[in-house]
Amino acid sequence: xxxxxxxxVCEESVFGSIFxxxxxxxxxxxxxxxxxxxxxxxxxxxxxxKLWENCGKVSPQKAKSFVYTVANNTYLNVIKAEKVxxxxxxxxxxxxxxxxxxxxxxxxxxxxxxxxxGDLPENQxxxxxxxxxDGKKYAEIAEMEGVSVKAIEKRMHLALKTLREKIDGI
Amino acid sequence: MQENHLAKWLNNELTEAELxxxxxxxxxxxxxxxxxxxxxxxxxxFDVEQALAAVQNRRALQSTxxxxxxxxxxxxxxxxxxxxxxxxxxxxxxxxxEKISTEYAENKxxxxxxxxxxxxxxxxxxSYDEKNWDRKRxxxxxxxxxxxxxxxxxxxxxxxxxxxxVLGTQFNVEGRKDFFEVTCYEGLxxxxxxxxxxxxxxxxxxxxxxxxxxxxxxxxxxAPSWIxxxxxxxxxxxxxxxxxxxxxxxxxxxxxxxxxxxxxTGTFSNTDADLAMKSISVPSRIKFKFEGNKVLFYAENTP
Numbered sequence: 001x002x003x004x005x006x007x008x009v010c011e012e013s014v015f016g017s018i019f020x021x022x023x024x025x026x027x028x029x030x031x032x033x034x035x036x037x038x039x040x041x042x043x044x045x046x047x048x049x050k051l052w053e054n055c056g057k058v059s060p061q062k063a064k065s066f067v068y069t070v071a072n073n074t075y076l077n078v079i080k081a082e083k084v085x086x087x088x089x090x091x092x093x094x095x096x097x098x099x100x101x102x103x104x105x106x107x108x109x110x111x112x113x114x115x116x117x118g119d120l121p122e123n124q125x126x127x128x129x130x131x132x133x134d135g136k137k138y139a140e141i142a143e144m145e146g147v148s149v150k151a152i153e154k155r156m157h158l159a160l161k162t163l164r165e166k167i168d169g170i
Numbered sequence: 171m172q173e174n175h176l177a178k179w180l181n182n183e184l185t186e187a188e189l190x191x192x193x194x195x196x197x198x199x200x201x202x203x204x205x206x207x208x209x210x211x212x213x214x215x216f217d218v219e220q221a222l223a224a225v226q227n228r229r230a231l232q233s234t235x236x237x238x239x240x241x242x243x244x245x246x247x248x249x250x251x252x253x254x255x256x257x258x259x260x261x262x263x264x265x266x267x268e269k270i271s272t273e274y275a276e277n278k279x280x281x282x283x284x285x286x287x288x289x290x291x292x293x294x295x296x297s298y299d300e301k302n303w304d305r306k307r308x309x310x311x312x313x314x315x316x317x318x319x320x321x322x323x324x325x326x327x328x329x330x331x332x333x334x335x336v337l338g339t340q341f342n343v344e345g346r347k348d349f350f351e352v353t354c355y356e357g358l359x360x361x362x363x364x365x366x367x368x369x370x371x372x373x374x375x376x377x378x379x380x381x382x383x384x385x386x387x388x389x390x391x392x393a394p395s396w397i398x399x400x401x402x403x404x405x406x407x408x409x410x411x412x413x414x415x416x417x418x419x420x421x422x423x424x425x426x427x428x429x430x431x432x433x434x435t436g437t438f439s440n441t442d443a444d445l446a447m448k449s450i451s452v453p454s455r456i457k458f459k460f461e462g463n464k465v466l467f468y469a470e471n472t473p
Contacts, residue, residue, distance in 0.1 A: 019222050156176065
């Protein structure tokens with residue numbers, strides 16, 4: 001009984017902590033799908049305003065998948081995907097004394113990877129990036145996308161295969 | 171090799187043997203590179219605090235929107251109340267129907283839809299429902315009136331003091347502040363006074379002063395005296411006589427040292443004020459002084 005009172009999503013603090021834990025993933029998720037930052041921001045707004053409006057009906061355990069679903073439905077087939085632009089953390093500059101040739105070659109690889117990512121089907125790209133950037137487990141991605149873990153593994157497999165083929169020019 | 175082995179490899183789920191075999195493959199180097207480079211990728215910046223503030227703003231905005239709607243709702247409520255009042259009063263006023271009144275020193279003759287006649291004495295008022303007259307012959311009366319009722323359905327006169335019901339007859343009703351008198355000249359009249367019903371045959375009358383029944387004269391004429399421009403009294407306290415004088419002549423009456431309870435029997439003219447004042451003062455042994463539209467009655471032994 002006490003648990004339900006404490007864990008009410010309508011509580012400002014509970015809502016706030018759910019927001020802090022989930023909003024970044026929602027943002028990235030929509031961004032990987034459509035490559036549009038503005039739309040991703042709007043999706044976050046939409047999803048969490050809806051969560052607040054339904055805070056009495058959604059338990060904290062269900063809140064995560066609720067916001068994923070709302071965010072996903074916000075742009076269901078309505079917008080055209082744009083090119084996803086990703087940054088790369090520049091760890092190497094400070095720590096390494098690699099040759100200019102190596103750095104050039106490295107940048108070339110990144111460009112190829114970027115291009116290959118842009119050419120991936122939306123669901124493969126989203127799965128790949130959620131795993132690589134956000135460290136999401138296949139099971140969690142499966143929950144977000146509303147498919148089985150097996151389907152996510154398949155997407156991941158195909159994503160890697162396609163990326164490698166594009167990069168190696170096969 | 172397992173199904174989806176690339177996914178398994180990325181998740182460190184390959185067996186030792188599978189991994190060794192995979193590492194031997196031509197494509198492994200690129201896969202390994204994709205894995206390591208993709209680890210340094212970053213999504214666009216996302217300011218969690220700012221986004222949370224934005225959500226809270228929108229929530230606040232939405233709740234104020236609800237407040238903004240209120241004035242309109244209030245307006246609707248007021249508008250609905252006014253509409254109800256207007257329709258209500260329209261129907262109420264409609265049911266009130268016709269209203270006819272007389273001022274001081276004024277008489278009126280009214281012919282009703284069924285040819286019944288009403289003669290309205292001075293300072294009196296009747297009202298009735300003209301539209302439903304065929305179904306409901308009811309007159310509300312304040313003051314004095316003489317009725318010649320055409321034969322037909324029950325005809326009712328309602329006054330503050332009592333209710334008179336007839337079928338077809340001629341009768342006079344006077345219902346004033348504390349004076350109630352019904353005189354029947356023809357047919358039969360039923361008078362409901364203080365919850366008691368009295369049948370009044372032709373040539374009889376019923377009078378009540380201050381709510382109590384008093385004996386009264388039996389009419390000798392075929393119509394009340396005021397129809398013939400005279401006011402006739404028999405053993406009526408002087409105060410009511412003077413009230414009637416004031417009504418008939420529109421002259422303000424004042425008195426000084428006069429016993430208003432003494433009984434007056436007589437007749438005064440409703441047309442000749444001077445004559446009327448004499449008719450009142452001489453039998454009562456009082457004097458009067460007449461100025462403009464005021465008259466002062468005073469006792470003989472006072473200056």
